[in-house]
Amino acid sequence: MTTDAAPTTRRRLPLVALLTAQLVSLAGNAVTVIAVPLYVLHITGSAVATGVAGVFATVPIIVGGALGGVIVDRFGFRVSSIVADVVSGLTVLAIPVLAATVGLPFWALLLLVFVSGLFDTPGDSARASLVPDLARLGAVPITRAAGAQSAIERSARLLGAAVAGGLVVLVGPLGALFIDAGTFALSALIVTLFVPRPGRAGAATRPGGSTAGGEAGATSGTGAGARGSGAGASGGAGIRHPESYRAGLVAGFRFLWSNRLIRAVVLLVTLTNAIDVAGMTVLKPVYATTVLGDPAALGAMIACFAGGALVGSVVFAGIGHRLAGRGLFVACFAVAGVLPYASMALMIPFLALLAVMIVSGFAAGAINPMISTVMYGTIPEAMRARVFGATSAGVAATMPLGALVAGLAVEAFGLQATLVGAAVLYGCLTLTPLFDRSFHGLAAARLDTAGAGT
Known part of the structure; x- marks a missing residue:
């Protein structure tokens, strides 16, 4: 019991880290959803302009979801998660930086909001795609991992909304966006440090020599275990994608x-x-x-x-x-x-x-x-x-x-x-x-x- 505890904890660390990164990233999204409309309403005084900003924030969810998945599959789940958080963080950071320095025209604000939202759904898809592999690595039932993932998503929205309201009161919408950018950087850092690269998951083995990813599951013929083998805990990057982008889509x-x-x-x-x-x-x-x-x-x-x-x-x-x-x-x-x-x-x-x-x-x-x-x-x-x-x-x-x-x-x-x-x-x-x-x-x-x- 005692000798198995430490290896089990190590195998489950990547899944815990991924869910933590998801919590931080989604909380950042929740802050953006609240802070940006309040900023637009503050500078324009127009409900119509606020509505337009809302459209530019929601349309990328559909576009990014429909078109970004092939890119995520092609470049790997781990890399895509990191890149999505970095780009989202930079575009969110650009809003208060430009507004406080050279000025931020309304069209430029809409562009930044669109680009930030465009990477949100691929980033979420990448992290969701990592869950089955990391659950197998940690010997966690997939239903339990999926339930934890859903709880994290709901917690992030509750936490993000509460934090956003407090930040807007304390430091204003622009100050809230400064802190918001930091959440995306933290999420990217967590995945970089604690989610293994493709191929490294196999190094975490169970007693007796079988890989933590589950060779038995890979030969069982059904379910996630049969489909999930071959790319390691980071998934995606080790799989060849000979088809074109259009064919993959x-x-x-x-x-x-x-x-x-x-x-x-x-x-x-x-x-x-x-x-x-x-x-x-x-x-x-x-x-x-x-x-x-x-x-x-x-x-x-x-x-x-x-x-x-x-x-x-x-x-x-x-x-x-x-x-x-x-x-x-x-x-x-x-x-x-x-x-x-x-x-x-x-x-x-x-x-x-x-x-x-x-x-x-x-x-x-x-x-x-x-x-x-x-x-x-x-x-x-x-x-x-x-x-x-x-x-x-x-x-x-x-x-x-x-x-x-x-x-x-x-x-x-x-x-x-x-x-x-x-x-x-x-x-x-x-x-x-x-x-x-x-x-x-x-x-x-x-x-x-x-x-x-x-």
Whole structure:
């Protein structure tokens, strides 16, 4: 027991370091999302200009996700993660530096915001693509690693939003962006120092001579272990990519569309994301203002949901490898999506609504880890980043439409009718995994990936 403890700790250090880097980088993104609009509003006094800046911040998520994955696969996950953080940090740093020295025209601000956002999704895809290999290296079940990753993402957004609010009050938006640039540098440094280069992971071996990456998993024939061998813990860089960029891009989208399970999951999330964004940007703010009579109630609703989601992610990380499957997937979607809109439509008491938000958030916290587990178990390592990127672009594509339709529906039919419609539509979408045979692979993907960390 004692002799095995130190090697196990060393093997798990790269995974812990990667998740730490993800926490720091995503917290930096959260600071950017808050500080930049406040700066634009401060210098222009225009809500329209602030909205334009918001467009330049969100469009790169789709573009970078769709086009950057092939580059990440080609240059390697570790290198791509580092480069993405460095570029994001430099572009964020340029905003306060230029504003304080030679001046920063609005068009230049938009360009910097666009470039920074353009590298965010490839960087996230690169770090997500490293998780399966580092989980195998540390003998961690992939469901547990995916749950930890989701908990880190939610923690980063909560932490980043809180820190951003405090920084803006203390040092202003430009000062907040100075500190924000430092978070990207720290994330890049952590990956550089603690995530092994391609080929070095094999040096960390288990007693008896087998590699920590799991030769047994590489010959088992299924799951992430069968697809993940050959590139080491850093992944990607050791794999040859003879195809052109265009061919690689097409191959990624073709794989996404041809795999029935992943295609079904992405289509479901794409449609439910439209409703989620409608709720976040239109329905919940209008409900807090007109029904509850207190705009500050929106913050309490969001905080309760986010807190529940964080706890749900942590719980799934501990026990999800025993429970994940189609039934839990449907149940979590129903509780996370249908329950909040139905409760608001019924106009239940505010404290009861907050309790609903906590429960709904708890269910939502398990959804992303389940989806990540499915993707880790089915996507070949050589295509991992491009498929992750294409998925991010796809699920984000309907977000602006959801907000627009919700606004029009509230104006035309009223808030309560729109809430009922959102709950019913969400419920219908949630039931599709019970009737669509494409979702039958959920349990199989869990079982395949469970063996990768054992």
